[in-house]
Amino acid sequence: MGIRRLRLLQGFVLLSVIGNCCARFVVEKNSLTVTSPEKIKGTHDSAIGNFGIPQYGGSMAGAVVYPKENQKACKSFDEFGISFQSKPGSLPTFVLVDRGDCFFALKVWNAQKAGASAVLVADNIEEALITMDTPEEDGSSAKYIENITIPSALIEKTFGETLKKAISGGDMVNVNLDWREAVPHPDDRVEYELWTNSNDECGVKCDMLMEFVKDFKGAAQILEKGGYTQFTPHYITWYCPEAFTLSRQCKSQCINHGRYCAPDPEQDFSSGYDGKDVVIENLRQLCVFRVANETSKPWLWWDYVTDFQIRCPMKDKKYNKECADDVIKSLGLDGKKIEKCMGDRNADADNPVLKEEQDAQVGKGSRGDVTILPTLVVNNRQYRGKLAKGAVLKAICSGFEETTEPAVCLSGDVETNECLDNNGGCWQDKIANLTACKDTFRGRVCECPLVDGVQFKGDGYSHCEASGPGRCKINNGGCWHDSRDGHAYSACLGFGDVKCQCPPGFKGDGVKSCEDIDECKEKKACQCPECSCKNTWGSYECSCSGDLLYIRDHDTCISKRGTEVRSAWAAVWVILIGLAMAGGGAYLVYRYRLRSYMDSEIRAIMAQYMPLDSQAEVPNHVSEDRA
Structure with a gap:
């Protein structure tokens, strides 16, 4: 059959699903x-x-x-x-x-x-x-x-x-x-569907679709696992007009006796894969989704589809059941359930799964008929625009009511980049590279940031300042700070109501400036007659003339020799006191031992003449003639 006849047949197949009149196309x-x-x-x-x-x-x-x-x-x-x-x-x-x-x-x-x-x-x-x-x-x-x-x-x-x-x-x-009402948001969950295809050899559009699925997988799974969205994959199928069901073209493009068809991937009926191979894999992917959904893990569809694209491409001649089964097994899915879901592809009867897909292609409500691939529908409105992760995520996020969108909707994937122009008109600290501007899919917001556990507070437009105990860690809490000659000073106070106060040795507002106090000039140090004063940054140094030693606590000078003599006499007195205490202790021990010895001797002598308390009384003997 020539190319012209092939295209004519494909036109008949396409028209068959649409019906006897034109498809209903809704303009968004x-x-x-x-x-x-x-x-x-x-x-x-x-x-x-x-x-x-x-x-x-x-x-x-x-x-x-x-x-x-x-x-x-x-x-x-x-x-x-x-x-x-x-x-x-x-x-x-x-x-x-x-x-x-x-x-x-x-x-x-x-x-x-x-x-x-x-x-x-x-x-x-x-x-x-x-x-x-x-x-x-x-x-x-x-x-x-x-x-x-x-x-x-x-x-x-x-x-x-x-x-x-x-x-x-x-x-x-x-x-x-x-575009705020371009996607309705009736509740706190977004429902969206992607009309896709497992064919990876259809040119630019197939490449674009495959790339999108890989890029969007992560965001889609986050949304699905969090219960924010309900995703449903769909696959377009056509059916062969009854007059052509026995033709070679319909047999190679269709299953179930011409009821479900897809174009030949290479548009060459004599070699490569057939359209029915694509229909079978599409059916398998639908059943993967259904079986995964039964186990409350519908997001596994994204894993299967991306893994199948990588492991089982047509160009490597791996687009087959064996390769698909390996992917299914690696994801822990029940292969027998999937095979049962797919049904008999040779039966002259409707396939329940694919019949539902053909019914879903017909437009309902605000959505028109699905006739092209890929097609994305969000809250029953067909998406218009580039099929790219950031753009699609922005469309899905607009289906949430404002302030109810999940965190992924406020991520860099959907940022509007308004903060790049004049910082979006928000507060910023260029020195610390901090900003209150945050891009969201609805536009920028000016909100004081949270940095390293430190919350900044303010209106977000003209004013933000660090608050809490850790505020001095972030740009010194907005207070003055400086360092010289290995010494660093900061005016930031990590507690209390006062936030910025110049440290001792400085004066100023504590925010923009702190100036060194010249303690020598202001006569606040080194006041003794023998003292000489030298101002330093943040402090001062005092010294004494001659052999004198400066005592800072008393702001006075004393002789170094006097200090040494006093130290020697102190040592002598310590030794004498120690000897005296040792002698006194020995005397007390001597007296105690002597007294104990004398007491024992006296008790022995007295025991010879009278009973002591510790001895038994001697019996009194009376003569018989007195009895």
Whole structure:
């Protein structure tokens, strides 16, 4: 079959899932408000571009410029010597260009290179707003589409003419682009889904999708483990028209007798992998998610998909069941449950899992039909913009009510970089490299920082100061400090109400300055007649003339010889007192031993003449004639 017939067949397959009428495509919009001049003030709808980075959850104010040349922006503005770079202190530049003659993305890219902060494309026909989509990437367009970082929007023809007229009349036209309601936030949990594909050989879009999944995995798992989000993966499938189910093309692209199909990866039916190989792996990945979800670990889907991309690529001929089973086993998932979930791929019957996927492709409520890959849907609104970690995370975070977003939403991944320009107007200490400015996905906030356990307090805009016991560790608590000749002094007090006070030997406010006190000049030291004074930084030194020795505690001088004589006599007295105490002790011992000896002798003599208390009484003998 020729290429033309192949593309025709794929067109039939695609139309089959959509139905007998056209797919329902929902244009995602954001609000655009004209704030000046007074005569055209008002709010209008604009359609979010499907590339670049819309500021989901935030807004952006700017001044509109309509170039006099290159008004369709199909050429580089450098050729015309035009720059849209805003000057410091001025509003960002929003460039208004006309639709036609080249891709929407190329217009935005040319304006971005010239310094534009956002692009408004005025429609050239009266019609309902459409989404500015990316062109089919080729080698030349893929690079610049990937590098578009500014937001863009399509506006209606009539509104565009109104803006042009005001600008040509000399009015300064200021507008505000607002994406805060682009993603609804009905509760404290964000539900989002990614329509993806396991095929890794479909060119630039596949490479972009695979790279995104790897980059976003960490943030997605944090959100899921914390219960902040509910993520669901989806896979697009088509079915083969009944008239073609027995054809070679449908058999190679479909399973379950033509009910679920995917295009041939290499678009070559004679070699390589078939479309049905992609459908089977897509089904396996859906079942991995279901089995992981049953064990309350839905985030394991991200591990499986990223590991499968790395370990089982098509180019290495490892895109097969054996390699997939190895990945499943390494993650501790139940392979038998996954296989049971996948069902019989050869049965002439519906597959429950894939049937649900086809039903989910049909748009519901505010979401249109899913017809392209990749598609990201957040809180039932289709995401428009660059498929990149920071941009997608910003869109998901805008689905939380303000102040309820998780910590990952306040991380560097979604920072708005407003703090890079004049520190965002917040307090900063350039010496200690401290700032109260923090970027969030909703814009910057001025909040006094917490540094090394020390909390700074203040309004965050003009004033922040360290508080608590550890405040002196951080830039000396904002107090004066200095060091010279190996000596360091600080005016910071780590306790009490007074925070800065010059240390002894200095005078001043303790914050900006502390000056050395000249104790010698102010007659505060070395007042004795023999003393001489020398001032030092933070202190002083006193010395005495001749052989005299200075005693600082008494501010006096004494003779060094006198000190030595007194020291010698003191030693003599210590020796004499020691001898006297030894002699007295010996005398007392002698007297005690002598007294004990005399007492024992006396007791022995007296015992011969009378009984003592310790002896038994002698019996009294009476003669018989007296009885």
